[in-house]
Amino acid sequence: xxxxxxxxxxxxxxxxxxxxxxxxxxxxxxxxxxxxxxxxxxxxxxxxxxxxxxxxxxxxxxxxxxxxxxxxxxxxxxxxxxxxxxxxxxxxxxxxxxxxxxxxxxxxxxxxxxxxxxxxxxxxxxxxxxxxxxxxxxxxxxxxxxxxxxxxxxxxxxxxxxxxxxxxxxxxxxxxxxxxxxxxxxxxxxxxxxxxxxxxxxxxxxxxxxxxxxxxxxxxxxxxxxxxxxxxxxxxxxxxxxxxxxxxxxxxxxxxxxxxxxxxxxxxxxxxxxxxxxxxxxxxxxxxxxxxxxxxxxxxxxxxxxxxxxxxxxxxxxxxxxxxxxxxxxxxxxxxxxxxxxxxxxxxxxxxxxxxxxxxxxxxxxxxxxxxxxxxxxxxxxxxxxxxxxxxxxxxxxxxxxxxxxxxxxxxxxxxxxxxxxxxxxxxxxxxxxxxxxxxxxxxxxxxxxxxxxxxxxxxxxxxxxxxxxxxxxxxxxxxxxxxxxxxxxxxxxxxxxxxxxxxxxxxxxxxxxxxxxxxxxxxxxxxxx
Numbered sequence: 068x069x070x071x072x073x074x075x076x077x078x079x080x081x082x083x084x085x086x087x088x089x090x091x092x093x094x095x096x097x098x099x100x101x102x103x104x105x106x107x108x109x110x111x112x113x114x115x116x117x118x119x120x121x122x123x124x125x126x127x128x129x130x131x132x133x134x135x136x137x138x139x140x141x142x143x144x145x146x147x148x149x150x151x152x153x154x155x156x157x158x159x160x161x162x163x164x165x166x167x168x169x170x171x172x173x174x175x176x177x178x179x180x181x182x183x184x185x186x187x188x189x190x191x192x193x194x195x196x197x198x199x200x201x202x203x204x205x206x207x208x209x210x211x212x213x214x215x216x217x218x219x220x221x222x223x224x225x226x227x228x229x230x231x232x233x234x235x236x237x238x239x240x241x242x243x244x245x246x247x248x249x250x251x252x253x254x255x256x257x258x259x260x261x262x263x264x265x266x267x268x269x270x271x272x273x274x275x276x277x278x279x280x281x282x283x284x285x286x287x288x289x290x291x292x293x294x295x296x297x298x299x300x301x302x303x304x305x306x307x308x309x310x311x312x313x314x315x316x317x318x319x320x321x322x323x324x325x326x327x328x329x330x331x332x333x334x335x336x337x338x339x340x341x342x343x344x345x346x347x348x349x350x351x352x353x354x355x356x357x358x359x360x361x362x363x364x365x366x367x368x369x370x371x372x373x374x375x376x377x378x379x380x381x382x383x384x385x386x387x388x389x390x391x392x393x394x395x396x397x398x399x400x401x402x403x404x405x406x407x408x409x410x411x412x413x414x415x416x417x418x419x420x421x422x423x424x425x426x427x428x429x430x431x432x433x434x435x436x437x438x439x440x441x442x443x444x445x446x447x448x449x450x451x452x453x454x455x456x457x458x459x460x461x462x463x464x465x466x467x468x469x470x471x472x473x474x475x476x477x478x479x480x481x482x483x484x485x486x487x488x489x490x491x492x493x494x495x496x497x498x499x500x501x502x503x504x505x506x507x508x509x510x511x512x513x514x515x516x517x518x519x520x521x522x523x524x525x526x527x528x529x530x531x532x533x534x535x536x537x538x539x540x541x542x543x544x545x546x547x548x549x550x551x552x553x554x555x556x557x558x559x560x561x562x563x564x565x566x567x568x569x570x571x572x573x574x575x576x577x578x579x580x581x582x583x584x585x586x587x588x589x590x591x592x593x594x595x596x597x
Contacts, residue, residue: 083364084142088186091371095182098378102159102175105168109207115259118266122205125270129198140191144370148185153377155181160381165531166458169208176202178378185374186367197273204266209258210465216256216294223298224251224305233309238480247313249305252472257297260329264293264336271337277345285340296332303328408435408446408566415445416506418477420547422451422467424460433566442558444550446566451545456531462514462543463527469499469510469547476503484522487511487567494520498560500552507552509559511567516543 096103110119130137155174162170180199184192192199221240228235228244236243240251268289272282307315411432419430429450436443453462470477480500487496496511514521517534521527531543548567552559 084186084367087368087371088142088183091182091186091375092179094375095178095378098375098382099159099175099178102163102171106172106205106207113207115209115262116207118263119205119207122202122266126198126201129201129273130195133195133198136194137191140188140194142187142191142367144186144367145184145188146370148181149370149374149377152178152181152185152374156378156381160385161532161536163381163385164535165528166456166461166464167528168458169206172206173203173208176206182374186371201270201273204269209262212258212261213253213256216258216261216297217251217253219294220255220257220298220301221251224249224301227298227302228305231306241478241480244305244309246309249308250478251301255297255301257294257300260293260297261290263329264289264333267333268336271340275340275344281343281345288336288340292332292336293329296329300328408433408570411445414447415551416447416508416549418470418501418503418506418508418549420449420451420467420469420512420545421471422545423464425451425545426454426460427452435566442562444558444562446548446550446562449545449547449549451547453543456543462516462545463521463524463531467545469512470501477501478503485511487513487564495522497522501549508549509552509556509563510547510549511563512545512547514543514545 106119110116155178159171159174159178162168162174179202180192183195183199217240221237221242225235225237225242228242234245242249265286269286271289272285276282276285411434414430414432422428429452430448432445432447434443434445451462451467453460456462470479478501480502482497482499484495485498487494494513496513499510499512501508501510514527516527516530519530521530548563550559550562550566
């Protein structure tokens with residue numbers, strides 16, 4: 068066999084295997100087409116991730132640039148990769164079941180290099196390691212950084228303004244100067260600049276440096292520089308608005324100045340990085356032809372078929388799960404409160420939380436007396452019930468918020484955890500202060516999955532995944548209680564505490580009765596102790 072290989076062109080012998088690899092990758096894209104399209108949909112609607120359109124073509128071009136080296140290596144299957152591939156399929160299945168789109172998309176993208184590893188071997192994967200790793204940038208991820216980067220930007224701008232001697236009043240992400248009011252929103256976080264910078268910086272480091280140390284340092288710089296640059300950008304915009312009496316940098320020019328400033332910063336970063344640029348390594352072709360070994364083409368084809376069958380298992384299981392019809396508990400439209408609390412005909416506020424496609428919503432307003440002084444007050448409730456949870460109709464979703472960013476009327480001044488005990492309830496609630504031009508509200512809210520209190524989104528998704536795997540539907544409920552803040556915030560706290568203590572048993576009994584009437588098991592989604 069080795070003598071035959073020495074006399075023949077290895078590329079000719081490899082061509083059928085190359086066709087199998089290309090066909091297998093095409094089949095992978097076809098099997099997980101909905102996941103790929105979910106990525107394309109985000110690239111299309113979000114300016115932050117528009118670069119995703121270019122990731123696959125760039126990776127393909129980089130692989131093509133290594134074609135001479137690849138043509139001298141034999142494609143031999145590696146069974147170790149099959150275990151990893153099946154593990155990624157299971158991860159995709161779990162993420163799809165609990166609607167964690169970013170994990171679902173990441174698992175799909177990682178299947179591509181692992182499939183190459185399985186069908187071509189580790190040596191070939193190592194030769195194209197960067198193009199395969201670069202595919203990760205196609206996954207629209209990074210939104211988890213928005214909130215901390217918003218807080219850092221606000222802190223920097225506020226402190227920088229104070230250093231100038233200009234009077235400034237701050238309240239969380241909102242601050243006021245004598246010339247006008249400002250707030251730090253998602254677009255000011257700098258995540259958009261950061262993702263673009265790291266993507267370009269990673270590609271630049273690969274193309275211009277041979278040293279792993281230089282590459283790592285430049286990627287680190289492409290991470291740090293845009294963060295600091297965004298702080299300066301936000302400060303400069305505030306100063307332009309202040310000294311122009313709010314005539315400059317307060318409209319669309321705000322965005323134009325931001326991208327123009329970012330372009331200058333990236334140009335300077337790459338210009339400085341060019342001083343340490345390495346000479347291009349000469350492409351040395353290994354004249355020694357690799358042997359195909361004892362693996363026959365028929366066995367190679369059988370392994371690739373087995374791999375694709377393994378990939379088909381997970382979408383099939385997901386399809387079977389989606390066909391299962393779950394019984395839905397229809398909750399009572401009205402919950403009667405007792406002990407002095409009377410349901411009102413009209414709500415006392417125009418505010419309502421924004422939750423995405425719940426199965427049912429119960430909203431009511433009550434009036435009654437609370438506290439030792441018998442103070443008359445009002446309390447509102449909003450129960451957001453999710454029965455058969457699925458993508459875009461689930462309890463734990465980043466789009467489920469008390470108020471939207473840039474809301475025309477309402478803004479969030481503060482949020483902090485508070486331990487709630489009373490009426491059979493022992494849980495941690497999030498206490499939020501909402502403000503509008505005419506009203507201040509104190510809001511307590513928490514979430515439950517299958518009767519278990521969930522205060523952390525990551526824990527909630529893991530719990531939902533577990534419930535799905537053991538065959539439970541894990542119905543979800545968001546409990547939201549709110550009351551006006553008049554002159555005394557502590558009075559509002561006491562009002563919510565007493566209202567929940569008195570009425571929690573009524574809510575629990577009504578909700579449990581609704582579930583039991585339709586025979587839903589393991590779904591005691593009422594106000595219950597942890």
